[in-house]
Amino acid sequence: MSTPAHRAALIDGKTIAAKMREEVAAEARALSDLGWSPRLVSISVGDAAASDIYVRNQKKNAESAGVEFEARTYPETTSLEQLIGILQGLNHDPRVNGIIIQRPLPAHIPVKVLQKAVHPLKDVEGMHPASIGNIVYNDLALGPCTAVAAVEILKTLPLSLEGLTVTVIGHSEIVGKPIAFLLMGLGATVTVCHHMTRSVAMHSRASDAVFVAVGRAGLVTGDMIKPGAAVIDIGINRVDGKTVGDVDFDSVADVAGWLTPVPGGVGPVTVATLMKNATLATRMQMEHYRDAYDKTDF
Template identity: 45%
Template structure:
């Protein structure tokens, strides 16, 4: 069994990005990322602070617009429109989830697609499906980079995705289809999850259910990508896969933490860098 070390790969990518940022600075360009953080969700605050730190390490300019839970939808929209018009900002990140009284789709649609470095705008989603150049959501792109780094061939592989969210499952399926894989997407209404996971060469899971995927749900030699991250009452971080037992059967598996998570942030930086390069005359 080989561990798919996303943390190591992310460091390599972020180091390469930092070098490119230095070259851009010689041309008078500093990549800029703005984050919208609404409310006081502890996980959201943690994620945004991690992204801030990574931006600083890469030499980016970054700013966080912190807003109270009580803020109106129109106020958020006005802030995003202001950032859309700010030439110093190349990428806009709206930290999800947003409070219940906010229409998330409407907010994401206000972001300029050219600054949509999270890849959540319907314009970019559509281009991803059609295999056209676009910003794709960071977590699925991070998974694709892991496959590339470890020379895992996807063509013709039977791949089962567990979870059909707009930010992971659906774009993940599109990227894999574009890589000529045979893709099955399962979700909360799937009747027999194990039937699908057991038949797959590669299982990709991201639903936020600790230890959902058990040893008897994967075949020998399978490749398992665990996107889930859950904190147990003990404080321990675990994924959606029963790592201790499933890893005994796998050819490759991502750990939690240290697998897909660091790659998500690396891809956010990569997308922001690509956006900044458009400023080069």
């Protein structure tokens, strides 16, 4: 007897993102009424075409969520020292509430140095070492957007996270590791697999939920998944002109209970998380200024 194809329920990231944008828009209006209209500044260096699609997408999402968005592009010849000076200026400008560093950057600009130069209160991408470090202490202020988005998607499912068995495949500093710490903070039991793991399938097959963020198309197949499990595919790969994830979609869809499509799964929720971080950052800055400079009602 053959198994029915595509048994897994597809998780609609666009619907989740739309609901998040509505919440962000309400918070943005509330902040504007207090004189703090959320405003993001995007920094691109060099070939703007490489990040143009991301910038346009972020701008469109920001405007629909009531967040101001300014895109700045600097020539490829801009030095690291000049860029750090620009970031320091934005850090000290109370009219700017969030800073986004667009990638790729020219070879002479190390991305981590720029990320460290963004003030943690304006780190809407959640990439500053302080932002990532806070997750270890279960103190999520501004978390890395993709990791936070992936966990938010799991939270929409009818699964209790307390005691849930989860495997995270991929251990990058900005996706895999933060996902693991976020899930542990919610009470899940987490295994993290990487290129030195002896049998990824042994771990993933025993798990109620699997997150995969490696960047290798077709890495996770149906025989690696426990029947009825949730599979969150964070990978983005180009294969034969199409965008696909790290999951072999057809075989996994036959086994999983829930599955995120690529595109249309984690991606839209990541951008919505960026906008949510923009309003979170704005409120944190407002409270910081109030506490630092004004002891009366703000």
